[in-house]
Amino acid sequence: MILRKSKLLVAFVLTVLIALSVAGCGSTSTYYLEGTSTQLNGTLQVHYIDVGQADSILIKASDGTAVLIDGGNNPDGPDIVKYLKSQQVKELDAVIATHPHEDHIGGLDTVIKSFPVKAVYMPNASTTTKTFEEFISAVTASGAKRIQAKAGVTLDVQGLTGQFLAPNGSGYEDLNNFSAVLRLTFGKITFLFMGDAEEVSEGEILKSGQILKADVLKVGHHGSSSSTGSAFLKAVSPKYAIISVGADNDYGHPTSSTLSKLSGSGVQLLRTDKDGTIVVTCDGESVTFNKNSSMPASTSNTPSSQPSASSEKGSQTYSFPSGTTIPAGGTLKVLSGPKAVVSAGSLLWTNSNIWNNDVDPGALYNANGQVVSQK
Numbered sequence: 001m002i003l004r005k006s007k008l009l010v011a012f013v014l015t016v017l018i019a020l021s022v023a024g025c026g027s028t029s030t031y032y033l034e035g036t037s038t039q040l041n042g043t044l045q046v047h048y049i050d051v052g053q054a055d056s057i058l059i060k061a062s063d064g065t066a067v068l069i070d071g072g073n074n075p076d077g078p079d080i081v082k083y084l085k086s087q088q089v090k091e092l093d094a095v096i097a098t099h100p101h102e103d104h105i106g107g108l109d110t111v112i113k114s115f116p117v118k119a120v121y122m123p124n125a126s127t128t129t130k131t132f133e134e135f136i137s138a139v140t141a142s143g144a145k146r147i148q149a150k151a152g153v154t155l156d157v158q159g160l161t162g163q164f165l166a167p168n169g170s171g172y173e174d175l176n177n178f179s180a181v182l183r184l185t186f187g188k189i190t191f192l193f194m195g196d197a198e199e200v201s202e203g204e205i206l207k208s209g210q211i212l213k214a215d216v217l218k219v220g221h222h223g224s225s226s227s228t229g230s231a232f233l234k235a236v237s238p239k240y241a242i243i244s245v246g247a248d249n250d251y252g253h254p255t256s257s258t259l260s261k262l263s264g265s266g267v268q269l270l271r272t273d274k275d276g277t278i279v280v281t282c283d284g285e286s287v288t289f290n291k292n293s294s295m296p297a298s299t300s301n302t303p304s305s306q307p308s309a310s311s312e313k314g315s316q317t318y319s320f321p322s323g324t325t326i327p328a329g330g331t332l333k334v335l336s337g338p339k340a341v342v343s344a345g346s347l348l349w350t351n352s353n354i355w356n357n358d359v360d361p362g363a364l365y366n367a368n369g370q371v372v373s374q375k
Helices: 074-086 108-114 130-142 199-208 230-236 256-264
Strands: 002-004 044-048 057-061 066-069 094-096 119-122 145-148 161-166 181-186 189-193 216-218 240-243 268-271 278-282 287-290 308-311 317-319 333-336 346-350 362-365 371-374
Touching (some): 066 074, 161 199, 230 256, 240 278
Parallel strands (some): 066 094, 094 119, 189 216
Antiparallel strands (some): 044 057, 057 066, 161 181
């Protein structure tokens, strides 16, 4: 979609009358197209990125603070970099490598080479795989501070309150139990990120007496039956749970036993294999969810063959990221200005001031360059 600018406007709103669909996105949320310079204060977003049968989670505060937990499989690295750039990430205050399995650290070397990284948190666990060697080489070359992730260690990132609950021991037979488990609190809302921690680690966390209650649980080990024990789930007592998992995977994840436990506990479940990338926005009092947020194919303006929207008189054009869908009657916010901060249901046009106070007509175009809505 191309957005072409007409005169300049403080708030340009375009209501879409015809459904537009681009492969890879199926959201039916309500959106608004507007050019208002908007500042969202005191919010936190957690992006559970759809990387198939792997894990990658972006934590981003409204002031630009960014933390990445895991980096998917090796081939996911470039796409994660594109996704972070689409979210205006300039540097990473911390990277957390939960444990040395390829589906968690595979793409981290690419990410670390692409962004300045202040600190890397990782457990005291290693493997002899090439993937792990490439990850360590990237961390060393980056100059980032290395911090051992273990129970009792605080996440040293300004503006975020986080503490690691695990690992509580060493010498585990299964690398999954080395997983760095992070509990993050923002206002009255708490998130728990389990990595691939299994019932061995869960039992140690329970025994340690640490506070486990969390509103949003990232389910351990892709919903495997080896994780999310009944006692542990009861202690966490989440309202929402998110499973990062690949569609039709060979492991049978998530298992019916884990799904039954979550359902029986009244937990609202979201899954990346069904919901795509899941973005949770938190204001410190409540959370909202945006599902089916596709990973963009490019961070720059897409060719004119992509759906776009534009303002008419100023000849300025905004091309939507690949995978954007605006349903019939739906709306989508496009923000601009040096203080604009995107959230679920909005996109960033530019950090420059685009709009003024005069009326500024605009138009929405489909992938064939045909006007489908104007105002």
